[in-house]
Amino acid sequence: MSYSIAIDGPAGAGKSTIAKKIAKKLNFIYVDTGAMYRAMALFMIQKQVDxxxxxxxxxxxKExxxxxxxxxxxxxxxLNGSNVTKLLRTEEAGKMASFVAKNKNxxxxxxxxxxxxAKTTDVIMDGRDIGTCVLPEADVKIYLTASSKERALRRYKELVEKGVTCDxxxxxxxxxxxDxxxxxREVSPLKKAEDAILVDSSNMTIDEVVERIIDIFRKKMK
Structure with a gap:
């Protein structure tokens, strides 16, 4: 039997960072759905598709x-045999990903x-519609959020550390x-699943959020 954890929430809530840490602690496979959409966005940019x-x-x-x-x-x-990991976190790929993600196909x-x-292995996935569309039967669903100011501050610090000038x-x-x-958006909009547990990380450290979600998972599995 395989277990699944779904984490949804807006941009900059720390979903990926937290999901990766939980995956390591629980020995789950972390499926980065956002990276998959960014890879698709990158594919469109490479093909010069508007x-x-x-x-x-x-x-x-389909290609x-x-x-x-x-x-x-x-x-x-x-992506099509090439490792594109280092190209995914650009602003261009992020903006294109929002458009690509609206497409039904x-x-x-x-x-x-x-x-x-998810059918064959223990997985944790994060995104915008994991609990509502991708894994509606997930064992645990989390809606992770933080204030827009806090999310902007996190992104700002991340960019400054990389030497990027930003406002x-x-x-x-x-x-x-x-947001x-x-x-x-028409297709799979971002929303909290009815049975998802809300976790606001505005005033929490990353480790506190990780422990909170693992605690929710363990109690549910009992």
Whole structure:
């Protein structure tokens, strides 16, 4: 029998960081759904497809083969045979991913891959619609959030550490706009599943959030 944990929430809530730590502690496979969408976005950028060209995106996505492998305990994302892991965190890929993720054909292709993984192994996945669409039968569903100001501050610190010049107010505006877009898209909008447990990480450390979710999982499994 395999177990699954679904973590949903808005951009910058710390979903990926927390899901990866939980995966290591519970010995689960971390399936980075966001990275899969970013890889698809990267594919569209490489093909010079306009982000508004919905029909073309829906057709051409069938040419993208995206897989996740682990090398030395680190996740690597493979797009059509090439390791694209280091190219996924650019702002361009992030913005394109929001458009790509709205496409029904793209979602169907990637959701099929994700559901197959969950049937055969213990997985933890994070994204916008894991508990509502991808893993509606997940053993534990978490809706992880934080204030837009706190999420902007985290992103700001991350960029400054990388030597990127940025504006905190602009980052917060982008985050609010992204929330609006994700919550109001036609296909699989961001929303809290009815049976998901809300965890607000605004005033919590990463480790506190990790322990809180593991505690929820263990109590549920009892």
């Amino acid at each position: 982000r508004e060209a919905e029909e073309l995106i829906g057709t051409i996505c 993208a083969d995206i897989t996740i492998v682990y090398e030395n305990g680190e996740q690597q994302v493979i 793209v979602r169907k292709k990637l959701v099929d891959l994700q559901q197959k993984m 905190l107010d602009e980052i917060e505006k982008d985050i609010i706009a992204r 609006e877009q994700d919550m109001n």
